Amino acid sequence: MAKIEQVLESIGAMRQGRTGRFSRGVRRGLYGIFDLTAMTAVLALVVLIYIRFYGEWVIDHRADALQAASSAVIEDRTGTAVWRASLPEGGYREVASAAEIPLLVKQAFIGTEDRRYALHEGIDYTGIVRAAAVNVRSGGTAEGGSSITQQLARNVYLTLDQTWMRKLNEASIALALERHYVKDEILTMYLNEIYMGRGQYGIKAASRRYFGTAELNRLELWQIAILAGIPKAPSAYNPVDDPERAAGRAKVVLGLMAEQGVITAAEADAAAVRAAAYEAPQQSVVDAAGTAAYAAAALREAARKTGLPEEQLRGGGYRIETGLDAAAQAALTGVFAEDAYFPPDMGGQQTEAAMVVVDHRDGEVRALAGGRNGDGAGLNRAVDMKRQPGSAFKPIIAYGPALESGRFSPDSVLPDVLQTYGGYSPRNVGGVYRGSLTMTEALTRSINSPAVWLLNQTGISQAIEFAARLGIELGSEDEHLAIALGGLHEGVSPLQLAQAYSVIANGGTFRSAHFVRSVTDAQGQEIYRFDPEAESRPAMSAWTSAALAFMLRNAVAEGTGQAARIPNRIVGGKTGTVALAMKEVSQAANRDVWFAGFTPEWTAAVWMGFDRTDSGHYLTVPGSAAAGLFSAAMGKMLAGR
CATH class of the missing domain: 1.10.3810.10 (Biosynthetic peptidoglycan transglycosylase-like)
Incomplete structure (x- = not known):
């Protein structure tokens, strides 16, 4: 019996142990479920709190992101939208x-x-x-x-x-x-x-x-x-x-x-x-033809006039009204697309060109070509590039100041001889000297010696001051007689040269060449408008203007600017040629060629050359090539007007 009881006690103990382990397992499982439930609840609570407050934080701290950027719109002179600025991230809105x-x-x-x-x-x-x-x-x-x-x-x-x-x-x-x-x-x-x-x-x-x-x-x-x-x-x-x-x-x-x-x-x-x-x-x-370079210049001017960053203008929904003539711009773009109007390429590089057209009656830029690609994304040569203007600068720095001094007239007889001025000896092209000739003849034939003599007679300081009144500021580095032939330290841009010639065409009144008429914000508020009275001033006498215009018309009718003639239209203007002057190339090689001139309606300046001129990249054409481009472009732009 004792043994049986011992066995039974052992069995009971075993059952009790198993039951205890089972109970403990159940409890552990229940605890695990509870922990999981609690963790899930806490996680859900965290997610709900995150959802509730994250969005609030984002909107509070980045509320401006909901103000959709809107592309700036460029309008032409009729108020028609012709170009939109791409947003900083790309695209248009x-x-x-x-x-x-x-x-x-x-x-x-x-x-x-x-x-x-x-x-x-x-x-x-x-x-x-x-x-x-x-x-x-x-x-x-x-x-x-x-x-x-x-x-x-x-x-x-x-x-x-x-x-x-x-x-x-x-x-x-x-x-x-x-x-x-x-x-x-x-x-x-x-x-x-x-x-x-x-x-x-x-x-x-x-x-x-x-x-x-x-x-x-x-x-x-x-x-x-x-x-x-x-x-x-x-x-x-x-x-x-x-x-x-x-x-x-x-x-x-x-x-x-x-x-x-x-x-x-x-x-x-x-x-x-x-x-x-x-x-x-x-x-x-x-995609409005050819407006990209014009629009880029207008945006930059608008930023300067309003004090707003250009990027803010581009994406702030601003409307920028300009003086762009869409028909003229399309005609100019078409001419620049024709290779026949340009000098041959050299050394694997394309010859470049730029042209800007200003209405001298109000100063508005009517059309612009910043280069032959016309996309406006790169260098805008009509506005940003400065080059030596050569003889195209003579009316501004030599003949104009001399006439304005009252001591000379278009009929004044000037010496045409080889002279030396303190070590500087300007030479005529071809080494030909005529002894004497009238001022009109000297300008018509673009002879160097009389221009330098006139500048020396008038005085460099007076001439520099005269050029400044026409919009071309020269520095102390330019206080020498070589500026009579366009030998400037920094050079000029086509826009600056057109601005200066526009004064001659406009009876002596300077009207600031400009792209922008007005800037209006996204709410329709005008924040800038060009003030024609504040941007206009007398720059030379009406007599000087008339005398210069007469001589420049003669230069186109009979002289070096004949290629600029336009059928049935009066044209005045002057060529400019800048020699390369490198021993290893031909003496006929040129660095830059120019033409600046005007019709009764508009003034324009044309430049041709290479972005980088060296012994393998230079022009083999004279200023008449630029005059020819002027004639072709202006003829098409003014057709039917």
Whole structure:
């Protein structure tokens, strides 16, 4: 019996031990579940707190990001937009106000992108579930679940990375946006921010690019449907790149609008037919021929006049009204595209050229070519480049001051002999000296010796002061007689030379050559306007102006400027040639050639040469080549005027 009891006690102890271990296991499991639940709850609480406050922090600290940058617009002299600045990140945008966006446009985008937009508070949970179900059935990603508010949050503040953290941040910002703004404000921001293909951001820029108008209230139903279909796949559904797919997508949009009762089925069918017949506008404002270099110069001038950084102007929605003559600019661009008007290339480099045209009656720059590529992205040679002007400088520094002194007239007889002035001995081309000749004849034939003699007689200081009144400031390095032949320390730009000659053409009155008429901000407030009275002044007597103009017309009629003649039009002007003067090249080699001249309407300066002149890159043509380009360009620009 004792043994049996011992066995039973042993069995009981074993059962008790197993029960204890089981109980402890259960307790540990329950504790684990509790810990997991607690951790999950804490994590959920952290996520909820993060979602609640992250979006608020982003909007508080980056509220300016919601103010969509809008491309600056350059307008020509008629008020027509001819060029838009690209945004710092690339592309173009025109911001539309809520009042500018028709109800039908809003309904089209809501019905296509977020049909429950009015019902949710930033995140459409029902839409997410519906999209997930559709995607499961299709085995792909046939539908997305992002609301319009989420898309705005992503486009403005986030990247397109497909990560959980990005999605969490997107949701947080979307909820915060809904707390800070009403639905119509969010929709307006979205419609201004959304990418619409072809470098266009926002519906206003897209409307201009695809339909030739930025007036959204003029859009027809079929056009609205095309626009509303683009955001799903901008590269595929924009009508310029693929009109057939764009029309197909527009038909889907129209079907959704009819299904939601926004339009009738008959209206949808009629609009779908119109969408299928889409034709792109012939020319986009961004591509207006040859305006890039002009626009770049106008932007720089606007920044200088307003005190605003150029980048702020480019992306701040400013409208910059200019004196650009679009027809003249197109004609000038066309001439610069013709190789026949330019000297031959050399050493694998293209000869360059620049031309600027000023209306001397008001000082407005009518047209500009900053180089032969015409894109405005590189060096603007018409404005930024300075070169020795050669004999084109003689009327400004020698003949003009002499006439203004009252001691000389166009009929004055000047000596034409080899002379030395304190070690400086100017020489005539070809070594020919005529003994004496009139001032008119000396300028007409562009003879060197009389020009230097005149400057010496007038005085260097008086001549430099005269040039300054015409807009060309010279420094102490230029206080020598060689400036009579254009030997300047720094040189001049084509714009400066045209400015100086415009005074001669304008009866002696200086009118500041300028690109910008006015600058208006995005709110329609004018912040700058050119003041013609403040920017005008007498620079020389009317008699001096008339005498110079007479002699310069004679230079074109009978002298070195004959290539500048234009049929049935009076032209005055002067060539300029700067010799290369290198022993290893021909004496006929030139560094730069110029022509500056005027018609009754406009004044222009032309330069030709290489960006970098050396023994392997130089001109083999005289100033008559520049005069010929002047004739061709001005003839086409002034045709029919």
